[in-house]
Amino acid sequence: MQNQYVEQKKHFKKKNSFLRKCLKQRYLILMVLPGFLVLLIFKYFPMYGITIAFKSYDASLGFLRSPWLGFDHFKAFFDSPMSWRITKNSLLLAFYSLLFGFPAPVIFALLLNELRHKMFKRTVQTITYFPHFLSAVIVVGFIHEFTSVEGIINKILSWFGSEPRTLLYVSGAFRPLYVGSSIWQELGYGAIIYLAALTGVDPAQHEAAVIDGANRWQRLRYVTWPAIIPATSVMLILKLGSVLSTDFQKVLLMYNPKIYETADVIETYVYRVGVQGGQFEYGAAVGLMLSIISFFLILFANYFSKKVSENSLW
Amino acid sequence: MKKKKAFMLSLLLVVTLVFVGCSQVNNNLSEPNNTNSGEESTSKPAEETIKITAYMSSFGDDPKETELYKLWKEKMEAYIGKKLDIEWIYVNSDDYPEKVKLTLASGDTPDIMSGVKDAEVMFQFGNQGSLLDIAPYLDEYAPNYKAYLESTKFSDKSMYTPEGKMFFFGDGFRNDTGLAGSAYPALYRFDVFQKHNIKVPENWDEFYDAAVKLKELYPDSYPVNSQEWPKFIDALALSNHTKSDIYWNGEKYVYGPTEESFKEGLMYIRKLYDEKLLDPEFLSQSQDQLKAKVTTGKSFMLPLAWAGWWEQYSVPDQGVSWGAAVNPKNEKYGDQWVLGPALLGHTIYANYGVMVSKNTKYPELIVKMLDYQYSDEMIDLMHWGVEGKTYQVVDGKKEFINKNGDWQEKKDLNGDGTTRQGFVFAPQNYSTDYIAYKKVQFFAKGQFEEMRPQEGMGKFTNSETAIAPYEQAPVIRLSKEDEAKKSQIMTAVQTYMDENIYKFLLGERDLSEWDAFKKELSEIGDYQSIVDMMNAQVSK
Numbered sequence: 021m022q023n024q025y026v027e028q029k030k031h032f033k034k035k036n037s038f039l040r041k042c043l044k045q046r047y048l049i050l051m052v053l054p055g056f057l058v059l060l061i062f063k064y065f066p067m068y069g070i071t072i073a074f075k076s077y078d079a080s081l082g083f084l085r086s087p088w089l090g091f092d093h094f095k096a097f098f099d100s101p102m103s104w105r106i107t108k109n110s111l112l113l114a115f116y117s118l119l120f121g122f123p124a125p126v127i128f129a130l131l132l133n134e135l136r137h138k139m140f141k142r143t144v145q146t147i148t149y150f151p152h153f154l155s156a157v158i159v160v161g162f163i164h165e166f167t168s169v170e171g172i173i174n175k176i177l178s179w180f181g182s183e184p185r186t187l188l189y190v191s192g193a194f195r196p197l198y199v200g201s202s203i204w205q206e207l208g209y210g211a212i213i214y215l216a217a218l219t220g221v222d223p224a225q226h227e228a229a230v231i232d233g234a235n236r237w238q239r240l241r242y243v244t245w246p247a248i249i250p251a252t253s254v255m256l257i258l259k260l261g262s263v264l265s266t267d268f269q270k271v272l273l274m275y276n277p278k279i280y281e282t283a284d285v286i287e288t289y290v291y292r293v294g295v296q297g298g299q300f301e302y303g304a305a306v307g308l309m310l311s312i313i314s315f316f317l318i319l320f321a322n323y324f325s326k327k328v329s330e331n332s333l334w
Numbered sequence: 335m336k337k338k339k340a341f342m343l344s345l346l347l348v349v350t351l352v353f354v355g356c357s358q359v360n361n362n363l364s365e366p367n368n369t370n371s372g373e374e375s376t377s378k379p380a381e382e383t384i385k386i387t388a389y390m391s392s393f394g395d396d397p398k399e400t401e402l403y404k405l406w407k408e409k410m411e412a413y414i415g416k417k418l419d420i421e422w423i424y425v426n427s428d429d430y431p432e433k434v435k436l437t438l439a440s441g442d443t444p445d446i447m448s449g450v451k452d453a454e455v456m457f458q459f460g461n462q463g464s465l466l467d468i469a470p471y472l473d474e475y476a477p478n479y480k481a482y483l484e485s486t487k488f489s490d491k492s493m494y495t496p497e498g499k500m501f502f503f504g505d506g507f508r509n510d511t512g513l514a515g516s517a518y519p520a521l522y523r524f525d526v527f528q529k530h531n532i533k534v535p536e537n538w539d540e541f542y543d544a545a546v547k548l549k550e551l552y553p554d555s556y557p558v559n560s561q562e563w564p565k566f567i568d569a570l571a572l573s574n575h576t577k578s579d580i581y582w583n584g585e586k587y588v589y590g591p592t593e594e595s596f597k598e599g600l601m602y603i604r605k606l607y608d609e610k611l612l613d614p615e616f617l618s619q620s621q622d623q624l625k626a627k628v629t630t631g632k633s634f635m636l637p638l639a640w641a642g643w644w645e646q647y648s649v650p651d652q653g654v655s656w657g658a659a660v661n662p663k664n665e666k667y668g669d670q671w672v673l674g675p676a677l678l679g680h681t682i683y684a685n686y687g688v689m690v691s692k693n694t695k696y697p698e699l700i701v702k703m704l705d706y707q708y709s710d711e712m713i714d715l716m717h718w719g720v721e722g723k724t725y726q727v728v729d730g731k732k733e734f735i736n737k738n739g740d741w742q743e744k745k746d747l748n749g750d751g752t753t754r755q756g757f758v759f760a761p762q763n764y765s766t767d768y769i770a771y772k773k774v775q776f777f778a779k780g781q782f783e784e785m786r787p788q789e790g791m792g793k794f795t796n797s798e799t800a801i802a803p804y805e806q807a808p809v810i811r812l813s814k815e816d817e818a819k820k821s822q823i824m825t826a827v828q829t830y831m832d833e834n835i836y837k838f839l840l841g842e843r844d845l846s847e848w849d850a851f852k853k854e855l856s857e858i859g860d861y862q863s864i865v866d867m868m869n870a871q872v873s874k
Contacts (some may be wrong), residue, residue: 024520076814082435096818101858102826164620188618276618277832278840284829292829297821 029303061163073305093305100191102289110285114263122259124203126212126252130240132211145215147207160273163201164188191279198283202267215249215258218244253331261318262312286310370382383417384696387444390438390618392424392753401747405715406756409698413706414575438464439565445694446704448758456689460501461823466690466697469500475698476705482506482680482761491853491872492684492809495562496580502689503704506761508632510714513792514800515768516672517641518564519658523634524782534659534777535628538573538602541637541662545611548634556613559607559633561640564622564673566612567835570599571637572671572802573664578831580824580865583809587868589861591831592852595667600838601845604740617836637661638673642788653762657775660794671802672795676764676788676819680708684809686759707760716755717763719747734769827859 042049068083073093077087097103102124128148133143151159165172167187174184187193221244229239268287275283294303318333326332338826397403400518411418423444425433431450436457449456459465472480482504483489494500497694520535529535530551535541535683540613541558548557560566571577574595589594606612613633615623627633628647631654636643644656653716663670690700718725718732722744725732735743754760775782776790783790791800812820837843843851856862 078814100822100826102829161620161622164618168615168619168623186615186618187835271358276836277829278617278836280829280833288817288824289829293821294824297825299818299821302818302822 032321034136061331070304070308072254072301073154073308077301089301093302094259094309097301097306097309102232102284106284106286107203107279110264110266111165111285112282113198113285116195117202117266118259118263121203121206122256123205126150126214126248129211129214130220132154132215133244134236134240145208145211149212151205152209154205156267156270156273159201159205160270161195161319163274167193167197188274188276189278191282194275194279194283198270202270212305213251215254217248249329250331253325253329254333257321257325257333260321261314263317264314337694338812381417384414384420384699385419386694386696386700387421387423387537388447388660388752388757389423389425389434389444389447390758391427391430391448392433392758394426394752395750396424397755398422398754399747400747400755401703402716402719402755405720406712409712409715410706410756411704413821414702416617416699417563426467443691443693445691445700446695446757447503447689447691449588451685452576453502453685453687453809454689456502457691457811458493460499461495463500464692466499466692466694466700467497467499467501468503468690468701469494471698471701472500474773475701476708477508478708479503479705482682482708485680486682486684487806488808489682489684492692493682494638496874502687503708504684505686505759506708507677507681507683507764508710508761509676509678509681509764510710511676511765511792512678513789514672514675514678515764515788515792516795516799517643517768517771517788517791518638518661518673519776519787519791520642520661521636521639521641521647521656522777523628523631523654524657524777525653525655526634535635536660538570538662538664541635542611545606545635546609549609549611550648552631555632555634556611556627557633558612558616558635558637559624559627560613560616561636561638561643562619566603566616566636566637567599567839568673569661570602570664571596572638572673573667574599575667575802577802577804579828580861581802581804582707583801586872587807587865588866590834592855597845597848598664600835603839604841604845614840627655636700641771641774641791644787655775657777657782658790659777660791664690669796669799672791672800674683675805676768676792676799678797680738690756699762704757708754708831712756713761713763715768716760719744723747732765734766742746786852808872810868812867812871816867820867823859823864824861827855827861830855 032046072086073088074088075083078086079085084249087139097268099331104180107112131281132141132145165171168174169184171187174182178184187197224241225243229243234242264286266285266287268285268291271283271285271290275288290303294306312321322332335622362857382851406419407420430448433457434447437447441464441809443464456465460467468476472483483493486492486504487685489504493504503699516639524534526532526548535544541751545557560569567577567578571590574601576593577590578596579590580587591805600859603612607614613619613627619627625646628636630650638661641658642660647656661670661672670802688704690697690704707716718734721727724747725733725734727733734741737743748755768786771786771788772789773784774787776785776787776794778790778794785793793871834855837849838845838848
């Protein structure tokens, strides 16, 4: 009897302290609220729509009352004669983007960090992150101009004796163009986070290294680089999560049937079946599948990073 | 505690109900006074007033505030011999499909509702018993609409259920010009053609000869170019009587790209490409890139283009002047088809329409009213307006009065007029539609003449043969599963086909491999099974 009473009191106290905590942090909670609501309304509520991936959607019945179908739409994707090719294209494009696109801003930040002239450094930084704010339409417009028969790339290639041709018709040129233009666009903006990490390096360490006789390369290797490893590994984990979502808009603007062989990725193909063909369930099914794979990629990368380097998201 | 809550809730409910009731009563009382003010005092008190609700799709504006609406209503009332009190509910067209479904599902349906695209939904609600079957009323109350049905090919298949029921008035289209006009002629640099005395081509052989001559005169140029859409191959498909997809050839559905006539078109384009008469970028360039070429003397001929482009491509200061002509034809196949022709006479488009509620109190009257919208006098009022005010008759032909070139007269009558007047969707009218196009230099029969592109295309093609059979094909309503199967198979097939057409055109594959290609294509997807499935639907 006595015991029970104490238990209850404890429980009451616990509950009370939670409320008291909330009250104490009410302004913090208030500040979080808008962001929380945005996530809830625009990211979590719409998730009930995912169910159509398992349904035969009937507009007159709506999302909730349409009949269930099971995994037919997923099966249809794997049965398609094109599924192997588009999966391969997606993965390769992602792989190259990661291989070349990820280190580029890190290297760029390290190079910028070595610059002495402040004005010059600032100017370079501003110019390089400007392209980030251009929409895909404009960037692809540049690509069209540069790769046309009379474009600058053909001019340069012709100095080496190459016959001018429309590069967007050459299936082998698609991936370099896609990855290259992405690097150009995101280089400066991506470097910001590493530059921020670099400002945290204690100048005393550099001084000590100089006194110890370290040259520039050695200072970079043993002082600067360790300082940005945490930021780099977190960025890498996050990047892995979005590795499967190619920049659909950009591919759609860049490709043409001639280079389907390398340029047709999962998203563009699903767009043609799902949206142009009116099969929304199919599109939802493939989208869901990609999201789940990405989710596991993040989990895996995080686990791996934790094991190897002790840097992780959680 | 609980009881108290329940009590409060019910009290709240009662109060709101009373409010809702009040406001509805108010509406009923005030509306007739508002809409019919002036008139009611003059009309005979014995006349019956019909009260109906119309649930309409709109583009955000409110057409019932306009002068034209008053005229429409007067005419309608005179025709049915009764006063009208219509409650108009306008819903933005983006939300309309969802909202009308909710309304229909709620059971309290308005008397008249705009249809939704994809008639399947309308068929579905009809079969579920929400919509009036208008078929039994047609003979007695709908002479105008019946005429539309009779002059539309396959309307018996496209508009009725297998049991012979009809659940909506199809979207009408009136073309009283007698011309199967099209907005897609061929465009040429007339100033260059005239300067060097080159014949404006009428068929593909002349087209080739002209391109060769221009190449000799301007070695740096690629005389022939092509729009992003419609594509070059579409021009050949029209003249060779085929299509780059599944189409109705007048007897049955077939898959165009595997036909010999389609291959012939590819060979022609390949020849132009190989001889450097055709811009090598014709498949990938953007509209801006094309415009830069055609305004600076890099290209002189476009076999198929939207007629409005000639104005943008011409540079009067530099003497660059583009004009239009009928697209080149292939003598072997006879007269060419045209792209997007205006069907002749009175036709029904079976995927839009107006629906009537099963619960309406006045089925006969409503059918009569909707039918009246298909009459010539009503269409004239809705599209031409009032004689002397918005249009005048010149040489026996109606022309809009457009004094300042800003269509102010029309706006005075009908506001911005983006939403169709009356019960949406009332019939469209062709002659008032194309008249907004500017006149262009049109070449035909050896001479140049100023006229609207549609007039030229209509006048100088044979209206009987210019309309491709697939423009008036039986509408096929596949089941959900068949539709999914079609989309999945045909996307794979189309992907492989597009890819290889590019290879054939750009010289990466030789056309001698055509038969091998056809075999590969059928291995990618069994398109023939889809075609058979569609044909089976037709013969059902």
